[in-house]
Amino acid sequence: MKVYTVGGAVRDGLLGLEVKDRDHVVVGATPAQMLALGFAPVGKDFPVFLHPETHEEYALARTERKTAPGYKGFVFHTDPSVTLEEDLVRRDLTINAMALDENGSLIDPYGGQRDIAARVLRHVSNAFAEDPVRILRLARFAARFEGFSVAPETMALMSSMVDAGEVDALVAERVWQELAKGLMERRPSRMLRILAHCGALARLLPGLPVEGPTLERLDAAASVDKPLTVRWAILVGGAGMLEDKARALSERVKAPGDCRDLAILLARERSALSSAASAGAAAVLALLERCDALRRPGRFAELLEAAGMMGDVGDVPVARLQAALEAVRAVDAGAVARATGDRGQIPARVQAARVAALADSGALD
Known part of the structure; x- marks a missing residue:
């Protein structure tokens, strides 16, 4: 039995990056042997085990056979006779198909170290074409490693897979999983x-524009560590996107x-947020209420973050709207209700109190 460190840990070590997770491949072992050594089984599709002390993953070396379209159409085979090279050849990219043995020596049968030096994302073999998730994975690796280009033959292979x-x-949940990871990288x-x-x-996202300033704004949001909600809103709720389109794209990939x-709100209220720079108390209150800002101030703050980065309809008066929300939330709606004899008049009285508070607060000056 031989144990190798594989994948991202090897890649990141060669790139001089912090190694956060370590995965291992075990060659020449059976599930029974792993259990006898105290490893805990966790794999469903093929044998994967957790180390009894470190809890790192140890997978038995395997081969795969494509049986159906999509990313689930595989039959996996594990056997003590499967070699490390046979396991590595079915991985996605050469930079992910390297291993370190127990002495720290590099095993690199498919040129991963060469491609790291050349800053190239290249598929290992034609097995890449059997799993469409790999297109998404490669694209998000490009967002993480911004100095890397895609090998022409790999781009051609991905195009043929799409055709x-x-x-x-691909199922929507898996698409979202990969998109979300990529959006949170340095250069989405x-x-x-x-x-x-x-x-x-x-x-995957038909009708999504990739021309114009949207992608630059997305990178700007990444550069200041905006959350995923804001990045998604900028992508599908900005740049002239309509509310229905933002909803449809979000539902298509089953975004949380x-x-x-937030994307729908940005698409719907983008112009109104900009117009709030000169709007009166009643109009600003109506905007706050449409955005449900009184009950969800945190989401409204994220809406202002996203809208403030758009710039396609004018500057958003972020400070003005934040001050307006504070003034409105300071109104004691319960006290107004208790002081109103006619219960039917309560909504109007609360509304009037909030407009008055806005006007008196100086928030709109």
Whole structure:
């Protein structure tokens, strides 16, 4: 039995980056042997075990056989006779298909170290074409490693996969998982441009513009560590996107509710937020209420963050709207209600109190 460190840990070590997670491949072992050594099984599709002390993952060396379209159509085979090279050849990129033995010596049968030096993302073998998730993975690696280019033959292979309909077989949840990771990288625009170049973006997010300032704004949001909600809103709720389109794109990839709702709000209220620079108390209050800002001030703050980065309809008066929200939230609606004899008049009285508070607070001066 031989144990090797594989994948991202080897890649990041060669790049001089912090190694956060270590994965291992075990060659020449059976599940029974792993259990006898105290490893805990966790794999469903193929045998993966957790180390009894470090809890790092140890997978038995395996081969794969494509049986159906999409990323689930595989049969896995593990056996003590499967070699390390056979395991590595089915990995996605050469930079992820290297290993370190127990003495720290590098095993690099497919040129990963060469491609790290050349800053190239290149597929290991034609097995890449059997899993459409790898298109998304490569694109998000490009967003993380901004100095890396995509090998021409790899781009051509991804385009042929799109033409063959492989991307159409992806389930929404897996698409979102990869998109969300890529959006949180240093240069998310690179992920989207690569997906557009190979044709995958038009299949996954049809109608999403990749020209104009949207992607630059997305990178700007990444540069100041904006949360995923804000980045998604900028992508699908900005640059002239309509509310229905922001909703449709969010639902297409089953984006979480907080991401979907912020994108819809930005698409719907982008112009109104900019116009608030000169709006009166009643109009500002109406905007706050449409955005449910009184009940959800945190989401409204994220809306202002996203809108403040757009710039396509004018500057958003962030400080003015924040001060206005504070003034409105200071109104004791319960006290107003208790002081109103006619219960039917309560909503109007509360509304009037909030408008008066806005006007008197100086927030709109």
